[in-house]
């Protein structure tokens with residue numbers, strides 16, 4: 365495919381997404397219909413589509429309309445690309461761009477920085493001076509991070525094993541187990557290092573949330589919102605720590621046994637009615653459902669799907685989970701609250717609300733990871749009594 369044909373394909377996929385088809389479904393459908401597209405074409409189209417979903421508002425403004433075509437005109441303009449070449453109308457290229465398509469400017473900072481209007485004031489309050497650089501960072505692709513599984517390899521072994529499969533990685537400062545992949549990211553899941561469980565795909569801040577717990581051998585830890593098990597696996601990579609994983613939707617943990625086996629990690633899955641008989645725990649981690657605002661580079665559709673009502677519902681769920689898990693921590697134990705959000709509403713406000721109602725609990729630590737530090741945005745609070 366020519367670069368222009370890739371732009372045309374992206375326009376068609378984006379039209380489907382704007383009509384309500386989920387991003388992955390639209391991409392897979394196109395790939396099935398387009399057997400002529402090679403792996404490089406698919407990767408390029410995927411990148412175009414994800415870039416456009418991340419920057420939907422600003423690209424639509426630069427491209428004149430809220431359509432696949434408008435978004436891709438905006439994408440080319442934002443990147444300083446050549447509209448005459450990519451929109452020539454020749455062969456599979458999209459039709460030439462008209463004057464009216466490229467005359468609009470940005471109506472607001474929220475539009476320029478791709479944040480929904482209703483959210484911009486909260487985003488600005490939450491991030492202060494970091495609001496604009498953070499919103500700008502959310503307009504770009506996320507870096508690829510790996511967690512070195514210390515049960516199987518040390519950092520230098522893992523870097524060498526990845527290198528043997530053409531993947532270049534270096535240590536990331538956010539966490540001693542974290543690697544940043546600088547080349548060959550698309551080969552990771554086929555690499556021997558990954559297949560053998562030496563490394564897992566996991567953002568460095570997500571790893572740092574776990575390492576902030578300073579686990580010691582003999583501790584018993586409950587991951588109350590385990591989901592796919594990213595944090596449970598990181599917890600279980602600590603020698604001598606007994607890990608229990610639970611999720612209100614047990615189906616979300618369905619791949620966890622296989623992932624744990626690959627990592628040589630031991631994780632005990634618990635149903636909701638089994639938790640009480642295993643309590644108390646030294647640490648109860650609640651990596652609660654959240655807006656995902658810290659990870660909107662990876663899952664950009666979430667940025668546009670969030671509403672004020674949904675945010676309010678999430679904060680109620682988050683506070684409810686903290687209240688529910690508090691009795692599960694033993695005397696001197698830690699309640700660890702975590703979100704991949706950068707919004708105060710989901711972070712300090714939820715913890716402050718819990719502490720106000722539960723004065724026997726005190727703050728031990730609060731920490732925020734910001735996308736400007738090269739990780740996803742994350743928040744954690746450790747509480748003790």
Ligand SMILES: C[S@@+](CC[C@H](N)C(=O)[O-])C[C@H]1O[C@@H](n2cnc3c(N)ncnc32)[C@H](O)[C@@H]1O
Pocket residue numbers: 588589590591592593594595596610611612613616651652653654681685
């Ligand atoms: C942010 S995800 C967890 C991600 C996971 N810890 C990881 O690192 O891969 C939040 C999870 O909380 C679960 N959840 C939602 N409400 C819950 C509740 N009331 N009790 C327990 N888990 C809940 C969701 O099903 C979801 O899997």
